[in-house]
Amino acid sequence: MKPSVILYKALPDDLTQRLETYFNLVQVKDLSPQTVSQNADAFAHAEGMLGSSQTVNRELLEKMPALRAASTVSVGYNNYDVPALTERGIVLMHTPTVLTETVADTLMTLVLTTARRAVDVAQRVKRGEWRSGITPDWFGVDVHHKTMGIVGMGRIGMALAQRANLGFGMPILYHARSRHQEAEARFNARHCSLDTLLAESDFVCLVLPLTDETHHLISAPQLAKMKASAILINGGRGPVVDEKALIAALQAGQIHGAGLDVFEQEPLPVDSPLLEMSNVVALPHIGSATFETRYNMAACAVDNLIAALTGKVEQNCVNPQVLKS
Numbered sequence: 001m002k003p004s005v006i007l008y009k010a011l012p013d014d015l016t017q018r019l020e021t022y023f024n025l026v027q028v029k030d031l032s033p034q035t036v037s038q039n040a041d042a043f044a045h046a047e048g049m050l051g052s053s054q055t056v057n058r059e060l061l062e063k064m065p066a067l068r069a070a071s072t073v074s075v076g077y078n079n080y081d082v083p084a085l086t087e088r089g090i091v092l093m094h095t096p097t098v099l100t101e102t103v104a105d106t107l108m109t110l111v112l113t114t115a116r117r118a119v120d121v122a123q124r125v126k127r128g129e130w131r132s133g134i135t136p137d138w139f140g141v142d143v144h145h146k147t148m149g150i151v152g153m154g155r156i157g158m159a160l161a162q163r164a165n166l167g168f169g170m171p172i173l174y175h176a177r178s179r180h181q182e183a184e185a186r187f188n189a190r191h192c193s194l195d196t197l198l199a200e201s202d203f204v205c206l207v208l209p210l211t212d213e214t215h216h217l218i219s220a221p222q223l224a225k226m227k228a229s230a231i232l233i234n235g236g237r238g239p240v241v242d243e244k245a246l247i248a249a250l251q252a253g254q255i256h257g258a259g260l261d262v263f264e265q266e267p268l269p270v271d272s273p274l275l276e277m278s279n280v281v282a283l284p285h286i287g288s289a290t291f292e293t294r295y296n297m298a299a300c301a302v303d304n305l306i307a308a309l310t311g312k313v314e315q316n317c318v319n320p321q322v323l324k325s
């Protein structure tokens with residue numbers, strides 16, 4: 001008998017068919033308590049699960065006693081209770097690498113659109129306000145040769161450093177828990193404390209996972225350390241920034257602007273003051289959202305689940321200690 005798998009994300013047909021050759025699939029729309037109770041038997045017998053953007057906690061795991069592997073269509077896994085999975089011996093798989101370049105493109109898009117005010121001035125053109133030569137109220141600030149500070153020099157941080165340094169001639173400062181020799185050798189990146197990075201960078205780019213340590217890493221005291229001319233970019237996870245403090249800093253003119261792909265609450269509430277600010281570019285968490293990359297992520301997640309449930313995991317495992325036990 002094929003193992004049962006809960007699929008809680010729509011996949012391209014060819015990938016669904018690939019899963020079906022290995023597993024009995026039960027497709028559900030989400031992992032809400034209502035969906036779980038409506039499909040109690042399927043959840044009770046599922047040995048695998050695949051999807052994204054849903055909370056997987058102890059309460060859910062209690063309803064899934066047969067679960068052996070979870071596969072997320074994302075690199076970030078902050079919505080999974082990893083200790084609970086590990087205690088139960090459940091393998092968690094994710095999709096690093098396949099999305100790295102696309103997310104770095106999104107971060108560079110945020111840098112450029114925020115600095116050059118591309119969204120704001122394009123809206124003015126559409127409103128018919130471009131009636132004569134432009135005046136300084138249409139101007140932006142330079143990106144090239146400005147200092148970029150990258151907080152989190154992992155896979156995506158490296159790809160961002162490559163674009164900024166080799167493409168735009170930007171000196172790179174970085175802050176991470178460890179030194180990254182490759183970033184230092186290839187991009188002349190300088191490792192520094194968070195305080196130094198905040199004080200010296202023209203663009204402060206956050207590319208961090210959400211953990212207990214990174215939650216509200218950027219709050220009022222950190223924003224106060226940034227240059228008044230600096231721009232904050234967040235492409236990691238929303239709660240890394242204390243959004244109330246960011247709104248206050250922007251309202252007070254303490255920093256020049258912000259480019260944000262992620263928010264404390266997603267979707268961003270329509271009454272968020274951020275949406276009223278012409279110096280803020282707000283994207284709907286589209287870091288990896290291209291047709292090519294989303295397909296590759298889904299294919300990676302499918303391969304990951306097959307590997308996990310057939311005992312052939314070689315990469316992409318969040319809690320490899322489970323494999324040794």
Ligand SMILES: NC(=O)C1=CN([C@@H]2O[C@H](COP(=O)(O)OP(=O)(O)OC[C@H]3O[C@@H](n4cnc5c(N)ncnc54)[C@H](OP(=O)(O)O)[C@@H]3O)[C@@H](O)[C@H]2O)C=CC1
Nearest residue numbers: 076152153154155156176177178208209213235236287288
């Ligand atoms: N906006 C979007 O759509 C997307 C967002 N993301 C987010 O980006 C994150 C990063 O992805 P990726 O680059 O692949 O991940 P990596 O694991 O390769 O890199 C993470 C980096 O963050 C650093 N870091 C972690 N904790 C701390 C800390 N407490 N203080 C300082 N630095 C820290 C790590 O430091 P060290 O190197 O020292 O370990 C590492 O350099 C994901 O976890 C996800 O949350 C990812 C994809 C798309």
Ligand SMILES: O=CC(=O)O
Nearest residue numbers: 073074075076288
């Ligand atoms: O936010 C997206 C991810 O892959 O993580």
